[in-house]
Amino acid sequence: QVQLVESGGGLVQAGDSLRLACAASGRTFSTYSMGWFRQAPRKEREFVSTITWRGGRTYYADSVKGRFTISRDNANYMVYLQMNSLKPEDTAVYYCAAASGSSWPKETPREYDYWGQGSQVTVSS
Numbered sequence: 001q002v003q004l005v006e007s008g009g010g011l012v013q014a015g016d017s018l019r020l021a022c023a024a025s026g027r028t029f030s031t032y033s034m035g036w037f038r039q040a041p042r043k044e045r046e047f048v049s050t051i052t053w054r055g056g057r058t059y060y061a062d063s064v065k066g067r068f069t070i071s072r073d074n075a076n077y078m079v080y081l082q083m084n085s086l087k088p089e090d091t092a093v094y095y096c097a098a099a100s101g102s103s104w105p106k107e108t109p110r111e112y113d114y115w116g117q118g119s120q121v122t123v124s125s
Contacts, residue, residue: 009119022096
């Protein structure tokens with residue numbers, strides 16, 4: 001069992017940066033791939049980024065590649081999403097998720113076993 005709690009969202013202007021954090025609990029956290037998804041109003045939840053359980057591989061949606069960076073700190077049960085050069089279209093609720101299994105990359109919500117409650121990110125133009 002893994003429990004996830006996101007933090008770090010907020011209201012920023014276009015071009016600004018934010019860092020989302022995801023605090024995990026559960027002794028098996030370090031064995032899970034971790035991902036970030038987002039969901040804007042009236043849209044489906046979409047993949048943002050994922051990282052392997054050791055942090056050796058990362059993968060990004062084309063829409064955030066070069067602007068967002070995912071990382072993890074297994075010793076402290078944390079996952080991060082550094083978001084730079086934010087755009088109004090990045091506005092959404094951002095969710096942290098944990099996935100078991102070896103397939104890579106995991107880009108669909110159904111591949112993830114545990115989810116956080118979400119953190120709102122709003123980017124004004």
